Amino acid sequence: MAKQKSARLLVIGGAEDPDEDRMEILPYFVEMAGGKQARIVVCSSPSENPEEKVRVYRKLFEKIGVAEVIDAPISSRVEAADPELVAAVERATAVFFTGGDQLRLTALVAGTPFGECVRERLFHDGLVVGGTSAGAAAMSSTMVIGGPSDGTVRRQDVDLAPGLNYWSDAVVDTHFNQRGRVNRSLTIFAHNPQILGIGIDENTAVDVVPGRGFTVVGAGAVTVFDGRVSHTSAPDAADGDVLAVIDSKVHVLPAGYGLDLKTLRPTLPGGAEIAAA
Amino acid sequence: MAKQKSARLLVIGGAEDPDEDRMEILPYFVEMAGGKQARIVVCSSPSENPEEKVRVYRKLFEKIGVAEVIDAPISSRVEAADPELVAAVERATAVFFTGGDQLRLTALVAGTPFGECVRERLFHDGLVVGGTSAGAAAMSSTMVIGGPSDGTVRRQDVDLAPGLNYWSDAVVDTHFNQRGRVNRSLTIFAHNPQILGIGIDENTAVDVVPGRGFTVVGAGAVTVFDGRVSHTSAPDAADGDVLAVIDSKVHVLPAGYGLDLKTLRPTLPGGAEIAAA
Numbered sequence: 317m318a319k320q321k322s323a324r325l326l327v328i329g330g331a332e333d334p335d336e337d338r339m340e341i342l343p344y345f346v347e348m349a350g351g352k353q354a355r356i357v358v359c360s361s362p363s364e365n366p367e368e369k370v371r372v373y374r375k376l377f378e379k380i381g382v383a384e385v386i387d388a389p390i391s392s393r394v395e396a397a398d399p400e401l402v403a404a405v406e407r408a409t410a411v412f413f414t415g416g417d418q419l420r421l422t423a424l425v426a427g428t429p430f431g432e433c434v435r436e437r438l439f440h441d442g443l444v445v446g447g448t449s450a451g452a453a454a455m456s457s458t459m460v461i462g463g464p465s466d467g468t469v470r471r472q473d474v475d476l477a478p479g480l481n482y483w484s485d486a487v488v489d490t491h492f493n494q495r496g497r498v499n500r501s502l503t504i505f506a507h508n509p510q511i512l513g514i515g516i517d518e519n520t521a522v523d524v525v526p527g528r529g530f531t532v533v534g535a536g537a538v539t540v541f542d543g544r545v546s547h548t549s550a551p552d553a554a555d556g557d558v559l560a561v562i563d564s565k566v567h568v569l570p571a572g573y574g575l576d577l578k579t580l581r582p583t584l585p586g587g588a589e590i591a592a593a
Numbered sequence: 594m595a596k597q598k599s600a601r602l603l604v605i606g607g608a609e610d611p612d613e614d615r616m617e618i619l620p621y622f623v624e625m626a627g628g629k630q631a632r633i634v635v636c637s638s639p640s641e642n643p644e645e646k647v648r649v650y651r652k653l654f655e656k657i658g659v660a661e662v663i664d665a666p667i668s669s670r671v672e673a674a675d676p677e678l679v680a681a682v683e684r685a686t687a688v689f690f691t692g693g694d695q696l697r698l699t700a701l702v703a704g705t706p707f708g709e710c711v712r713e714r715l716f717h718d719g720l721v722v723g724g725t726s727a728g729a730a731a732m733s734s735t736m737v738i739g740g741p742s743d744g745t746v747r748r749q750d751v752d753l754a755p756g757l758n759y760w761s762d763a764v765v766d767t768h769f770n771q772r773g774r775v776n777r778s779l780t781i782f783a784h785n786p787q788i789l790g791i792g793i794d795e796n797t798a799v800d801v802v803p804g805r806g807f808t809v810v811g812a813g814a815v816t817v818f819d820g821r822v823s824h825t826s827a828p829d830a831a832d833g834d835v836l837a838v839i840d841s842k843v844h845v846l847p848a849g850y851g852l853d854l855k856t857l858r859p860t861l862p863g864g865a866e867i868a869a870a
Contacts, residue, residue: 473846535835536835537835541843547867548861549847551776557847558812558813558814558845558848560844560845560846560850561847562844562859563842563844563859563867563869565840565841565842566818566838566841566842567837567838567839567840567841567845568836568837568839568841569837570826570835570837571835573837575689582824582839590839590840591826592840
């Protein structure tokens, strides 16, 4: 019988210079996964060079010090049905999704025996799931697959697709301040104000218990948009229109700060909730 | 005796391709300035090539059709005391500040007979004042003179200086979505939550009556940050810290929308105030 546990995710904002975030973020992930007892499946499906990508992370995790690294350079849905791979997920303490293209990841993994096993063990059996860049973006129920980083954002500009849905009612955007992505987040809310926008900087992550809360880890900031706006022009807007968004709330959260996902109130380092003004 | 009138500003977000904004924004400015009866002083002090810059705008305003364009390529404080120039401001219906460097503008113009005459007539005699890019940034009481457009913004990163103070309690940032400047605005509020952050896109402007309200004009959006946050870590932060900002409000306003500067509530096209949720 699977034990009933809370799911736990580490959602990482990526890094241009990957060595930077690994020094703080990856050791944190290994700690979440059981430290020296960690058995980590590295799934590099988002990458166009999955074999190479998996080798990079194998080296890094081995350097930090774990019990086992299991390669999962899945590049077809047939490979994602391999019983040996599913057995590896069964004995793992964590799965890590690399960067690349989030649509590649969902197309290759969602609904496969590998994908189902990760999902089942994440929600019912204490499996920790981490992901960076595309591997982070894919964790939300709806993922951003495109849209301009600069320039005025119009209704037609933001492309969304269903994600792996490990974290529902959130849209995760990575490389956030590095790539100036605020306006595309605001455009997403205009269409669905109940969705929380989470913009994660490079070398920065959120340690999430879905449905409960998250805490920020790392060197940068996490920008949270609470999209329960009182007014938007989205229902009547044409594709080329600039959307009006009124009364969206923004929080900029550095390391230690967090968000209670039930009340949607930010928390101080230590966990105390910050009262609304 | 000077008549007592409300000041009126056109604060323009700049444009990489200047021809674009001129097609909509500059004719709007000419209309504010009196249309075919407009007498416009073009002050190109922010520019390093003020003579050339003034020629460009002379041509554009003449093409739109005005009564007079008065060149003010002021490049020293002595020139800014020229009685002929002050007399030109006395007969003008509007003054237009070009782009360039906002510190050059304040250093050359603030407190000079030219600067004092513009200020006096703006607030008491119906003179319209417009500015684009640096000429727009300089209109607020505090102006941004530097700071990164991308990357996590730390306390040390944003440089401010006193502006011309035509529009108090606001910080104007231009080229806003084009240059991804949201995080530097949020950092400013962390230091002074009473200040309103106004991010203006290229080819976009706000038509402002200071102390009363503004309306958006043009192709892009104006992003308003209401910095009356309930919590910030700024008082205790070190220079290298990422600042926490909690409960900042954001509005994205396309053309026709506006903001009531007394209530700080956004307004719909037509002027009706949007009630808070």
